[in-house]
Amino acid sequence: MQVRKLAGVALAVGGCFAAATWAQDPPAETKNETTETAQASAGEAAAAATVAPAAPAEAATMSGAPAAAPMQDAVAPAAPEAAAAPKAVEPAEPLFSAPKALETYIGRIEGKEDPIAIFSAVQLRWAMRSKATATGGVFRKHKSSKEIFAPLDREVLERVLVALEADLEARFEAAGWQATTRAEMGGDLPQLKTLANNAELGVPLFKYNDTVNAQDFAVIALPGAQPADPKAISNGMAIMKFLKGKAGISFNIVYSFAPGTVAETDSRQLGTEATSGLWFSARADLNGAKGGWGNINVPPAGLVVDGDIGELAEIAGSKAGTAENVLRFVGGLGGSDRTGYTMTPDWAATEAAMLRAGRAFNAELVARLAK
Structure with missing residues (x-):
């Protein structure tokens, strides 16, 4: 759920020299x-x-040289195996063509590290609750907020995440880099502090709140992995220890999605409105084996990548009524425009939109590093 103007978030020959060394007694x-x-x-x-x-x-x-032993039937050396063809890369939509569509801080790493991408941590966040609040009016006492609740389909989200990691690998390899996925790393992994699973969901729940926007994210990791804790300071040291004696750049990537969006209304009267779109943000944190670091990310406000991915329904009784506003006014609290919604995604449309957004970010990430 996203509020515009609020700094908010809502919503990768040889030919055979078959020199047939033919030599035998001539006729x-x-x-x-x-x-x-x-x-x-x-x-x-x-x-x-x-x-x-x-x-x-x-x-x-x-x-005048001594006679050499006659050569027997010489066999030409076998041609080396042809290099594997690069994996197919899906065309990406130009979602980030605007000059400031991405924030890029790679001065300490660009051109200074070996062209090797190591996907140490790749995860996806799905907002099960998104809330955005606008405050204004006389003495800034009036509040307008919208809150959206959405279900979790872990199978779909894991499928999207696996596809996005494979897409990023293919794009780096197509650009001439070496890319190493988490599965290819085997047991050689950074010892990161991870998030604990929510007992009811079976996956971690990460809560974000900046007073304007609040989101409860279900966090999905790649098969066999547990999501890294973004607040653990020790994880930076773990990455550096992991990179010791290696070459390349470690990537910690988070793709974030929120079903349902909220925006401030264009009218003079303060208000917010909710839609059934899909909000997206993403961030890649980079650490180089030679000591460089940086990040590439979507600005905090994020962007709406699809205007309609399902059905948005108002929760009965959630809207602030007249009686409540009268009490708030008497108590000097100002008016309240509050409404809750449930979002029922069309999962096929949602999956397609998530893939489009994630691939677009991947394409820009590679374009900025592999140039």
Whole structure:
């Protein structure tokens, strides 16, 4: 759920030199011709020796060198295996073509690290609750807020995350980099502090609140992984320890989505309105083996990447009524425009929109680093 103008968030030859080293005793006719040639002038013999292969004994007569053992059927060396073709890369939509669509801080890492991308941590956040609040009016006592609740489909979200990691790998490799996924790292992983699972959801719940916007995110990690704790200071040291003796850049990437969006109304009267769109943000934190660091991220306000991904329904009784506002006014609290909604995603449309947004961010991430 996202509030515009509020700094809020709502919503990767060889040819075979088959020099067939053919050498065998030539037929009798060739021997006779070669013998006659050898009896000719020394200059002619030398010239003939460079044009036609000679039998071992005759070659020794012409060169004065000892006769070499006749070569048996020589086998040409096998051609090396052809390099694997780069993985197909899906075209990306230009969602970030605007000059300030992404915030990029890579001066300490750009061109200073080996072109190796190590996906140490890749995760996805899905807002199960999003709330945005606008405050204004006389003495800034009037509040307008919208709150959206959405369900969780872990299977869809895990599928999206796996697809986005594969897409990022393919884009780096297509750009000439080496990319290492978490699965390819095996047991050689940074020892990061992770988030604990929510007992009811079976996945971690990460809460964000900046007084203007509040979101409860279900956090999804790649298969076999647990999401890293974004507040753990020790994780930075764990990454540096992991990179010791290695080459390349460690990536910690978070894709964030919120079903349902909130925006401030364009009218003079303070208000907010909710829609059934899809909000998106993303961030990549980078740490280089040579000591460089940086990040590339969508600005905090995020962006709406699809205007309609499901059904938005008002929660009965959630709207602040006249009686409540009268009490607030008497108590000097100002008016309240508050409404709650449930969001029922069309999961097929939602998955497609998430992939479009994530691929667009991946494309820009690679474009800024692999240039």
